[in-house]
Amino acid sequence: MSKDGNWAGGKIGHGLCMAPLFVMAALAIGPLLFLAGGSLMGGNEIEACIRPVMNGEEGYAGWHFLPLYPTLRHLVRVLFDSPEFFQMFWNSMKITAGTLLGQLIFGMTSAWGLARYRFFGKKVVYMLYIVLMMMPFQVTMLSEYLVLDWLGLMDTLWAVILPGIFSTFSVFIMYRFFCGIPEAVLEAARCDGAGEWQIFWRIGIPLGASGIISALVLQFLECWNLIEQPLTFLKTKSLWPLSLYLPQIRLEEAGFALCASVITLLPALLVFLAGSDYLEQGIAAAAVKE
Amino acid sequence: MRQKKYTGWFFLLPGFLGVSLFYLIPFLDVVRRSFTQAVGGNFVGAANYQTVFTNQAFLLASKNTMRFAAVCLPLLLLISLGIAVLVQRLETWAGFLKGAYLVPLAIPAASVVLLWQLLFDRRGFLNGLLHLTGWDGVDWMNTGASFGVLVFSYIWKNLGYDVVLWIAGLSMVPKEVYEAARVDGAGEWRCFFYITLPGIRPAAFTIVVISFLNSFKVFREAYLVAGNYPHDDIYLLQHLFNNWFRDLSMDKMAAGAVTMALVIFILVCLLQKSWDKN
Structure with a gap:
C-alpha cells in the first residue's frame, strides 16, 4: 500500500506509531523468555528472587532474565x-x-x-x-x-x-x-x-x-x-x-x-x-x- | 451437475452421526431435563428456570460474565484493529510482529500459571515495578483488581488472533480506492473513516463473534490461577457450571445450559441481522 515514508507527520510520527507495536510484541514474547531463563536457574537462585511471594516477607519479588548460575538440575x-x-x-x-x-x-x-x-x-x-x-x-x-x-x-x-x-x-x-x-x-x-x-x-x-x-x-x-x-x-x-x-x-x-x-x-x-x-x-x- | 442426490450425505454421514450422538441428541435430552425434576424425573414446568433465575450465584456469575464481555470485547477489538492497520503498512517487520503477537496462542495456560502468580501477587513483580514509581500497588488476585487481571489475560492471549483476522479483513479493501482517494487529496484519517471502516464491515461480524466466543476460554486462566472459588468479581458462569456439576445439580445445569444456548443463539442472530441491514 503506502511506503514507510508516507506516514502522516513523517519520521517522528512513524516512530511514535512503531513504538507501541514493539512494546506489545515484547509483552507477547516476554513470558517465553521468563520461562526459558527460569528453567535454567538453580533452586536457591529462584528462592532468593521470589522469597517475598513465598513467605510474605517485606519487599517485592524480583527476577533476572539471564540466570546467574545456570544449571540443568531441574531439567534432568x-x-x-x-x-x-x-x-x-x-x-x-x-x-x-x-x-x-x-x-x-x-x-x-x-x-x-x-x-x-x-x-x-x-x-x-x-x-x-x-x-x-x-x-x-x-x-x-x-x-x-x-x-x-x-x-x-x-x-x-x-x-x-x-x-x-x-x-x-x-x-x-x-x-x-x-x-x-x-x-x-x-x-x-x-x-x-x-x-x-x-x-x-x-x-x-x-x-x-x-x-x-x-x-x-x-x-x-x-x-x-x-x-x-x-x-x-x-x-x-x-x-x-x-x-x-x-x-x-x-x-x-x-x-x-x-x-x-x-x-x-x-x-x-x-x-x-x-x-x-x-x-x-x-x-x-x-x-x-x- | 451430474451428481447423485445422496453423494453429499455419503461424505457427511460418518461425521454427522458422531455430532448427533455427542451433541445434538443429548442436547434434546438436556432440554427435556430442564423441565423435569432431577430426582424422579417428574414434569415440573418452568420451576427449574425459576430456581436458576433467582439463584444468587447465577445472578452474580451472569453479571460478571456480561461485564467481562462488555469491557474486554471493545478493548480487544480496538487495540487489535489499530495494530492491524499499522502492521499492514509496514514492509520489513510485519511478518515478525504478526508472529510475535500469535505466540501467546501457543503458550498453554498451564505454563504461565506460575508466572501469573508471581506477577500479580501482593508482593509480586508487578507491585515491585509499581513500587519503583512510588505507588504501593494492590493485592491483584484477591480484590476487585482481579477483574483487570482477567481482562489483561484475555487481551494478551487473543491479540494476535484478532490482528490476523483484521489484517485478512483489511486486505479485502481494494488498494485502488485508497490511491484514488489520495489523488483527490484525502488524508490518512479520512481514508480510514471513509474507506477502511466501511470496507472491513463484512469481516467485522465474524471477528466480533469469534472474539466473544474466545472470551469464554479466559476461564482457563481464571481457574488455574484462582481455583474454584475466586474473588467475587471474577466468579464467572464457567465457575458456576463447574460447581453445579460437582454437586450433580442436573436440573439447574440443564436449565442453565438451555438458557445460555438460547442467549448466545439470539445474540449471534441479532448481530448478523444488524450487519446485514447496513
Missing part, C-alpha cells in the same frame, strides 16, 4: 526422575493424537461433503454446525456427560477424545478451504471418469491441504491446552493431561515447575513455529468472505 529431574510428569505427558499426547486423527477421518469427509455437493438438508446441517461451533463448553457440558456416562466412558481418555473428534470448528475451517477449489477442476476429473471418492482423494485432499493443515495446527494448540474437558470428565489423576498437572506443583518447587512448564510448552511451540503460516491462514479463513 523433570526428564528422568519424575514418572508422573512422563505419564501425563503421554496422556496429553494420546488425547491430542487421538483427537487429530479422528478429525482427519470424520472432519475432513464432512467438510468435503458440505463444501462440494448439493443435497437435501445441507443448509440445515451447515447452520447446526455453525451454531454448535459457537457454543462454549459450559453449554454442551451436561449433554456430553450424559452420553459419556451412558456409554460407560467417564473417567477414560475416550471421554475427552471422542467429543473432541466431532468438534465442528475444524470442519468449518476445512469447509472454507474446500470451497475455494474451482468446480471446473472437479468437472474435468468427472469427464475423465473419476469416481466421487477418487476425486476427493486425488484432488480434494491435495488442493485443500493447506486448509487441512491449518485446522490441525489450530486444533493441536487447542488440545494441548485442554482444561475444562479433562477437569470435568477425568477423576483419576493418573489420566490427567499436563495442562491439569502443572498448576498442582507448589510454589516451593518453582524451579521444577518452571522446567516442567517449558517442556509442556515445547511441542506447542514447535507446532506453532513449523505451522505459523498455516495458522495464520486458518485464522484468516474465518474473516474472508466466501
